[in-house]
Amino acid sequence: MSLSNDQLLEIDYYLRLTRTLEERLVALFRQAKVIGGLYRSLGQEGESVAAAYALDYKQGDVVQPLIRNIGSILVAGAKPADIIKQYMAKADGPTRGRELNIHFGHPARDGFIGQISMLGDMIPVMAGIALAGRMQKRKLVTLAFIGDGGSSTGAFWEGMNFASVQKLPMVVIVEDNGYAYSTPTAKQTAAKTLADKAYAFGCAGVTIDGNDVLAVYDETKRAVERARNGGGVTLIEVKTFRMKGHAEHDNAAYVPKELIAEWAEKDAVVRFEKMLVERGVATQEQLAAIQQRVKQEIDAATDEAERSPMPDPADAGRGLYIEDGYWNG
C-alpha cells in the first residue's frame, strides 16, 4: 500500500517519539521519580507504531496496547506528558494517580484503551467495543495487542472465539517477542506459530516480520479494511524481540547474549530510517531534525509532568461510583 512521503516521515516521528520518551522514562526511573515498574518496548517500537498507524481514528477505530505498545497510543493521540504523569503517579495524569503506566484511555473518546494487568482480558473487551460499534451502525474497527504469553490465557481464547463467531471487525496483533517475563515462547505453546491458533477460531491468521515497519503496516491495513467491510477477525503474528528484561529491575540474564546481538542488527527503527534515506524519502538532516523536534517535545512534557502535583490523600475514597461526581470536577 502506498504511503506518502509525509506519512513515512510521520511514522518515523512516532518511532523516535516512542524511543525518546522511553529513554526519558528510564532517566526518571533512575532518579526515583517513576514510582512503579518501568517496562521497555525497545525492539518493538516498529510493529507498535506501524499497526496503530493503519487505523482510522476519525472513523472511531480503537487500539488497545499492552505495556510494550506505548508507540501505538502515541499514534492514536496520547500525550507524552500524560504518559510521564502516569508513571510519576501525578494528580493530573489521566487516572489521577490511581493506575499506572499506559493503563488509561477511553475507547469512545481517545481512540485507545489501556489494558488491565490480567493478560487476555482485553480481547473480550475489544470484541465488545467492536460489537457496540456494529450495533451503533458505525464502521469502526478495533485493534488489540497480545503477546506470546497472553495468548495462552483463557480470556484470549474465549474472546477470539466469540469475536470470530460474531465476525466482529477486530484485528489482533500477537507479538512473539521471545519471552513472557522469563519464559521462552517454546515453553508457552506447542503450536508451531502463534498464527496457527487462528485455525481454532476459524479466523484469518498470518505471520510476518515484526521489525519490518512497512510489512506490519501493510498487513494490518489489509486486515483492518477487511474487518471494516464485514470480513471478520484477523490474527497477525509479528515476529520481534524484547531487547530488555521484563521490566527495569530484570537484567534478563536468562536471554542468550547472541540472541540480543542478532536482533540488535534487525532494529526496526534503524532499518526503517535506512530505507527512508535509500529511497530518497528523507535526508540524514531531515531525520536529525525529527529527532530534535522529538527531544524538544519530550523535554516540555517532562517539565510539565515534573511540575504536576501529587494527588490529595483526601481524594482516595472518591469516585467509586460514577454518580459521586468525582470525575466531573
Added chain:
Amino acid sequence: MAETSYIEAITQAMQEEMARDERVFLIGEDVGFYGGAFKTSYGLIDRFGPERVIDTPISEIAIIGAASGAALMGMRPIAEMQFIDFITCGYDMLVNFAAMNSYLFGRACPIVVRGPAGGGTHGGPYHSLNPEAMFMNRPGLKIVAPGTAYDAKGLLKAAIRDDNPVLFIEHKYLYRRIKENLPEEDYIVPIGKANVRRRGKDLSIITWGAMIYLADEVADELAKNGVSVEIVDLRSILPFDEEAILESVAKTNRVIVLHEAPLTGGAGAEFAARIAEKAFDYLDAPVKRIGALDVPTPYSPPLEAAALPDKARVMKAARELLDY
C-alpha cells in the same frame, strides 16, 4: 391486572427497558432462540431480533468482557449467567475490569450481570450458589438480591438504568412460586434502599432474597405468642441501607441477621459488625447470625435441607434472644 410471577417480573423489566432504550441488549448462553434455560428471556428475540438478544458460546469471560466493552461505548448490556454459579468463571472480568472502570479511569460501565442463584431446588453444589459475599470485598460493583416480584422488576429496571456495573441476584426458588399484582405503570426500586417488610417491636430479622419468606414464617409463629417481629428486607447488599438496619435495631434491641449463604465470611458478618460498632448501646442481647452450614450446598434433599437455614434454627435463635 393478572398476577405476575417473580420470573415474569424479570422478563417484563428486560422487555420494557429494551423497548424504552435501544441501547439495552441481552447477551448470554441460550438466551435467544431457546429463551433462556429458565425461559427468562422467552419471546425477547421475536420482538427485538438476534442483534439485541445475542446467543453466545459457553464463555462467561467473553460474555462479561464483551458486555463491558460495549458498555464503555454507551450501550447498556444485560449479561445473563445461565446459573449464577458460573459467574466464578467470569469473576476476574467482573471484579478486575468492569468494577474498576469508575474508580481508576472515570469511565461509566453500565452493565447488569444477572442470573439464577440460591438453593432449595436440589440443584446440587454447582447450581445453588449465593454469590454476594465473594463480591462484597471487591469495591466498584453494586449488588442487589430481590425477594419479591415487585422488587425484582423495580430493581432490575434501576440496575439497567444505573451507570455502574450491577450484579443482579435472582432467586430461582422464587421464580414460579411467588406471584404478585404489579403496578401497570413504569416504576423503579432504588438501589441501596431496604424495605421494612413487617413492622415489629420485639425482635429484628435482617435478611434478603428467599430468606424473607422464612422470616415471615418465624414472625407468624412468634406472633401467636404475642411477640412482634420486624423484618428488614435489605434488597440491596452493596451499597446497603445501614440506616434502616440501625433504626430497626434501635427499636427492637434484639437482632438476627439471616442469610442463605454459608455463615463464615458471609455478608451477614458485615451487617453484624456494623450493628456491633454503631448500635451496641441499643442491644439487649448479642447479635445472632444464621446462615447455611459451612459446606457446599449438597444435592440430596435431606442433606440440602439440613445445610440451608430452616424455621427450627431461626426459631431457636429467636427464643434465645427473647430469653436473654
